[in-house]
Amino acid sequence: MGHSIASVLRHGGVRVVTCLEGRSDRTRVLAAEAGVEALPNIDEVVQQAEIILSVLVPAQAGSLAKLLADAIRRTGARPLVADCNAIAPATVGELAATLEAAGARFVDAGIIGSPPTLGARNTRIYASGEHASQLEVLNDHGLDVRVIGSNVGQASGLKMCYAALTKGLTALGTELHVAADVMGLSVPLREELAMSQPVIQAWLERLIPAMPPKAYRWVGEMEEIAATFESTGLTPRIMLGAADIYRLVEASSLGQETPELRTKGTSLIDVTSVLAQPLKDNSDQQRHVPKADATKR
Amino acid sequence: MGHSIASVLRHGGVRVVTCLEGRSDRTRVLAAEAGVEALPNIDEVVQQAEIILSVLVPAQAGSLAKLLADAIRRTGARPLVADCNAIAPATVGELAATLEAAGARFVDAGIIGSPPTLGARNTRIYASGEHASQLEVLNDHGLDVRVIGSNVGQASGLKMCYAALTKGLTALGTELHVAADVMGLSVPLREELAMSQPVIQAWLERLIPAMPPKAYRWVGEMEEIAATFESTGLTPRIMLGAADIYRLVEASSLGQETPELRTKGTSLIDVTSVLAQPLKDNSDQQRHVPKADATKR
Numbered sequence: 001m002g003h004s005i006a007s008v009l010r011h012g013g014v015r016v017v018t019c020l021e022g023r024s025d026r027t028r029v030l031a032a033e034a035g036v037e038a039l040p041n042i043d044e045v046v047q048q049a050e051i052i053l054s055v056l057v058p059a060q061a062g063s064l065a066k067l068l069a070d071a072i073r074r075t076g077a078r079p080l081v082a083d084c085n086a087i088a089p090a091t092v093g094e095l096a097a098t099l100e101a102a103g104a105r106f107v108d109a110g111i112i113g114s115p116p117t118l119g120a121r122n123t124r125i126y127a128s129g130e131h132a133s134q135l136e137v138l139n140d141h142g143l144d145v146r147v148i149g150s151n152v153g154q155a156s157g158l159k160m161c162y163a164a165l166t167k168g169l170t171a172l173g174t175e176l177h178v179a180a181d182v183m184g185l186s187v188p189l190r191e192e193l194a195m196s197q198p199v200i201q202a203w204l205e206r207l208i209p210a211m212p213p214k215a216y217r218w219v220g221e222m223e224e225i226a227a228t229f230e231s232t233g234l235t236p237r238i239m240l241g242a243a244d245i246y247r248l249v250e251a252s253s254l255g256q257e258t259p260e261l262r263t264k265g266t267s268l269i270d271v272t273s274v275l276a277q278p279l280k281d282n283s284d285q286q287r288h289v290p291k292a293d294a295t296k297r
Numbered sequence: 298m299g300h301s302i303a304s305v306l307r308h309g310g311v312r313v314v315t316c317l318e319g320r321s322d323r324t325r326v327l328a329a330e331a332g333v334e335a336l337p338n339i340d341e342v343v344q345q346a347e348i349i350l351s352v353l354v355p356a357q358a359g360s361l362a363k364l365l366a367d368a369i370r371r372t373g374a375r376p377l378v379a380d381c382n383a384i385a386p387a388t389v390g391e392l393a394a395t396l397e398a399a400g401a402r403f404v405d406a407g408i409i410g411s412p413p414t415l416g417a418r419n420t421r422i423y424a425s426g427e428h429a430s431q432l433e434v435l436n437d438h439g440l441d442v443r444v445i446g447s448n449v450g451q452a453s454g455l456k457m458c459y460a461a462l463t464k465g466l467t468a469l470g471t472e473l474h475v476a477a478d479v480m481g482l483s484v485p486l487r488e489e490l491a492m493s494q495p496v497i498q499a500w501l502e503r504l505i506p507a508m509p510p511k512a513y514r515w516v517g518e519m520e521e522i523a524a525t526f527e528s529t530g531l532t533p534r535i536m537l538g539a540a541d542i543y544r545l546v547e548a549s550s551l552g553q554e555t556p557e558l559r560t561k562g563t564s565l566i567d568v569t570s571v572l573a574q575p576l577k578d579n580s581d582q583q584r585h586v587p588k589a590d591a592t593k594r
Contacts (some may be wrong), residue, residue: 055427153480157477158477160476165497172465172469175525175526179526182529182531197463199336200462200500234545240536240538241537248532278530279529
């Protein structure tokens with residue numbers, strides 16, 4: 001996501017800088033390809049950048065906010081910092097407090113859609129908070145920033161609800177297709193769904209194969225959504241279960257793949273077979289799994 | 298569901314009998330309308346019926362199986378008993394053992410689709426087990442019975458996976474739309490979904506308003522699916538969370554409605570507003586719920 005946004009901004013005439021300390025080789029390659037300038041340290045970043053976009057896995061959003069806050073204090077810079085990560089409104093509130101105490105202007109942002117591509121405004125960056133309108137300047141350089149309110153927590157709340165649908169449904173669909181596979185019921189299930197739920201099944205056939213390389217990131221995101229729902233008084237369990245599913249995918253052989261390198265799991269059946277196999281291997285010891293029909297497999 | 302199946306069979310030339318001891322007034326009225334003959338006790342039912350279809354809320358499937366087993370023992374009858382309830386394969390296995398020990402021939406059945414209507418074969422009754430093919434005689438009388446295997450647990454396993462999708466997605470969609478409502482984000486969420494997830498959002502707009510009168514039954518069904526998934530080695534939490542959502546609906550004012558009497562909850566917004574209101578009333582005490590923007594509500 002980060003390098004795609006950087007690439008759009010570069011082509012939109014914006015100088016894009018970053019600091020690659022401690023980042024993976026994959027990130028370094030992607031940054032170089034996107035024409036992003038690597039600065040030697042984070043102090044340089046907060047001094048040279050007018051706008052800082054934080055785009056990371058959810059679990060790292062907090063440590064980056066602290067690094068940025070320290071750098072802002074050391075340098076006296078006062079950048080606009082937009083947290084664009086998939087984290088709960090309450091967590092964003094804590095990051096806002098950390099950064100504002102250091103002197104930054106903070107924007108809550110939530111990215112919805114695929115990574116942006118040149119020319120196609122297929123990604124919305126929702127923004128909220130007192131300074132959100134200052135992020136709209138990026139609309140002149142290829143992005144699609146939409147301000148939805150003046151309070152921190154609104155943009156991330158929207159992102160949480162949206163991701164609950166897309167990633168929650170992907171987890172649910174993965175689980176029920178794996179369960180059917182373990183029980184030897186994949187064929188009748190897929191026939192029934194193709195007939196009576198064709199649009200949902202087509203959606204799953206498209207989205208599930210794209211998921212495995214991202215599963216490791218989605219574990220934390222599902223937990224952030226669970227926390228968001230719980231904070232409104234609703235059950236966290238659906239989304240905690242979705243996190244369980246992505247943990248299962250991450251731990252499987254599918255979890256080793258990257259978006260650029262896919263060898264397995266390129267269809268729904270591929271994905272569910274890989275996930276179901278170890279469960280089937282155990283199922284002889286589990287008296288509750290119905291036996292598949294030898295003649296029907 | 299029961300009276301719709303009975304009505305189709307009646308019009309298909311079959312004598313349909315039941316025993317209404319302890320059933321609700323609504324069930325009595327529906328049975329009478331469907332032309333079902335009420336017999337004075339369950340012993341008469343097992344003696345006069347060649348095929349017995351058990352169609353109940355999941356929690357009552359076990360007690361009916363015991364009543365039937367006792368009646369079969371008392372009378373020496375040997376009917377074909379098909380458990381058509383939405384229960385886990387392991388639970389069906391227990392019912393099969395109870396009924397077969399009494400002398401019944403048992404069929405595992407799973408109903409998928411809306412209640413059947415005359416002339417339209419819009420409901421599949423999947424069947425499995427040694428005696429499943431004996432249920433196919435009902436295909437000559439307006440039903441659509443499909444045998445998928447020779448083991449008890451296969452038909453109910455298929456039903457569990459299918460219902461996980463339709464009722465799991467309905468629960469997930471309800472939760473995320475209620476969460477958005479509590480956070481004052483319904484309008485931007487619905488605009489975003491209408492644009493980027495139109496087929497899923499249209500499905501939710503159609504299915505969620507139909508759900509409240511059935512929520513009380515779906516609590517137990519979600520728990521049966523959770524047990525099914527857990528028995529295959531998968532997480533039960535997604536479906537336990539779905540049960541939480543239906544428990545919330547059942548406990549709300551929406552839970553008082555019947556399919557014949559709907560006054561509230563006839564659109565997605567209606568349903569989510571009713572469920573969100575008490576959560577919003579509490580949200581002033583909850584520091585983690587982002588404040589809605591006064592100008593945006």
